[in-house]
Amino acid sequence: MASDNGKIGVFPATMLVAGNMMGSGVFLLPTSLAKIGTISLLGWVVTIVGSLLLAFVFAKLGRLAPKAGGPYAYARDYMGPYMGFQTNTIYWFANWIGNVALPVAAVGYFSYFVPALSDPILRTIVVLAIIWVFTFANILGPDVVVRIQSYTTSLALIPILGVAVFGWFFFSGSVFQGAYNLSGTGDFSAVSAAASITLWAFIGVESASVTAGVVRDPQRNVAIATLAGVALAAVAYLVSSAAIMGMVPNAQLQTSDAPFALAARIAIGDIGGSVVSLCAAIGAAGSLGGWILLTAQSAKAAADDRLFPAIFGKSNAKDVPVLGLVVVAVLMSLMVLVTASSPSASAQFDVIVQVAVTLTLLPYIYSCVACYFAVEEDGKLHHIGVYWALTSITVLYCLWAVLGSNPSIVQYSLIFVLFITPFYPFFSERRRRLGGLPIDAKADRVASLS
Numbered sequence: 337m338a339s340d341n342g343k344i345g346v347f348p349a350t351m352l353v354a355g356n357m358m359g360s361g362v363f364l365l366p367t368s369l370a371k372i373g374t375i376s377l378l379g380w381v382v383t384i385v386g387s388l389l390l391a392f393v394f395a396k397l398g399r400l401a402p403k404a405g406g407p408y409a410y411a412r413d414y415m416g417p418y419m420g421f422q423t424n425t426i427y428w429f430a431n432w433i434g435n436v437a438l439p440v441a442a443v444g445y446f447s448y449f450v451p452a453l454s455d456p457i458l459r460t461i462v463v464l465a466i467i468w469v470f471t472f473a474n475i476l477g478p479d480v481v482v483r484i485q486s487y488t489t490s491l492a493l494i495p496i497l498g499v500a501v502f503g504w505f506f507f508s509g510s511v512f513q514g515a516y517n518l519s520g521t522g523d524f525s526a527v528s529a530a531a532s533i534t535l536w537a538f539i540g541v542e543s544a545s546v547t548a549g550v551v552r553d554p555q556r557n558v559a560i561a562t563l564a565g566v567a568l569a570a571v572a573y574l575v576s577s578a579a580i581m582g583m584v585p586n587a588q589l590q591t592s593d594a595p596f597a598l599a600a601r602i603a604i605g606d607i608g609g610s611v612v613s614l615c616a617a618i619g620a621a622g623s624l625g626g627w628i629l630l631t632a633q634s635a636k637a638a639a640d641d642r643l644f645p646a647i648f649g650k651s652n653a654k655d656v657p658v659l660g661l662v663v664v665a666v667l668m669s670l671m672v673l674v675t676a677s678s679p680s681a682s683a684q685f686d687v688i689v690q691v692a693v694t695l696t697l698l699p700y701i702y703s704c705v706a707c708y709f710a711v712e713e714d715g716k717l718h719h720i721g722v723y724w725a726l727t728s729i730t731v732l733y734c735l736w737a738v739l740g741s742n743p744s745i746v747q748y749s750l751i752f753v754l755f756i757t758p759f760y761p762f763f764s765e766r767r768r769r770l771g772g773l774p775i776d777a778k779a780d781r782v783a784s785l786s
Contacts, residue, residue, distance in 0.1 A: 353565025379530025410706035434692030488622020503579030528740035
């Protein structure tokens with residue numbers, strides 16, 4: 337529940353983390369992974385381990401130094417203003433691009449019982465409508481969005497847990513074994529590719545840390561929400577993915593815009609398929625509200641530090657950055673129009689996911705670097721000690737995920753990082769003219785000690 341000042345407690349924060357991951361990650365991934373084969377389940381295992389490590393990083397940072405802005409704030413504090421600027425810009429772009437996958441997945445499931453939505457023009461109109469509905473929900477305040485997402489996440493769990501539990505009664509070993517490795521590459525390459533794709537399912541692990549400014553008792557609740565949210569999603573992902581790959585023939589799974597609904601139809605008929613499709617569509621759509629909140633809070637934190645355009649820091653009486661939300665909605669709408677020519681929702685989803693995952697990995701790596709040290713309330717630099725090994729493994733995992741990504745997208749992502757660099761001096765000069773912020777001294781102190 338939300339408190340009087342609009343902040344959220346541990347349960348809504350946990351549902352925000354789980355909802356951001358489950359709404360964005362699971363509903364169309366079986367179709368993407370079907371192109372690799374059932375060996376992709378090994379990719380799930382690797383990704384779950386890596387994501388739990390990432391959860392540890394953000395939980396630790398959330399306990400020692402909870403800051404609104406998440407990865408941006410940690411990069412800013414521990415690596416200086418420029419790295420904060422770079423991290424926020426990359427993270428912000430990755431978020432609003434990746435957000436588009438959510439309404440696309442929702443409409444893909446709606447098309448199960450409204451076949452007309454398979455038409456690209458109608459699909460585009462409905463996707464745009466969903467984006468703007470949840471943008472206005474965010475303008476009403478974070479407590480409203482999180483309340484909505486608590487309900488939609490509960491609906492999202494119905495198809496995921498339903499397939500995970502009851503799908504095994506309809507599991508076929510021959511269907512499962514007949515599609516082991518269809519990637520056309522060796523097993524290691526196939527697992528690497530699957531791990532890169534499945535990481536999308538856990539994008540959102542940082543949700544509680546990014547929104548620490550709207551979470552009650554963040555030193556305690558951010559850590560609990562992060563670890564609990566990831567654990568809930570991990571169990572649901574692995575079990576449901578294994579079940580669905582043994583229920584639906586691979587050829588059908590590769591072309592489906594509603595794989596969970598297809599599995600339910602095989603198990604209990606058209607009514608079951610329709611119910612699951614509706615729950616999945618609402619869950620995916622509801623997740624968009626939390627992701628828009630995440631994108632707005634990260635940009636606002638950077639704008640408050642004069643490391644992002646001032647428009648993103650302008651807030652209303654509820655401290656909601658209204659203009660920043662509108663800008664994000666406009667950009668998401670343009671992304672929908674650019675990718676609207678995709679032949680199906682699943683094809684559009686694949687393109688968006690690959691771009692968003694690759695861009696998000698860099699802010700994750702920077703957050704891991706920040707976790708090597710933590711500045712607590714006394715202002716002293718504290719060595720984390722025993723956590724170095726786990727954090728280092730997490731960095732290696734993120735680098736491996738980059739290697740498993742589409743080479744062309746990695747190439748363009750690097751170009752994008754270089755492209756934004758020349759813009760930093762404009763913000764640096766603005767900060768100098770308007771007066772330095774306290775964070776400058778802290779960043780300089782950390783840099784000199786490290």
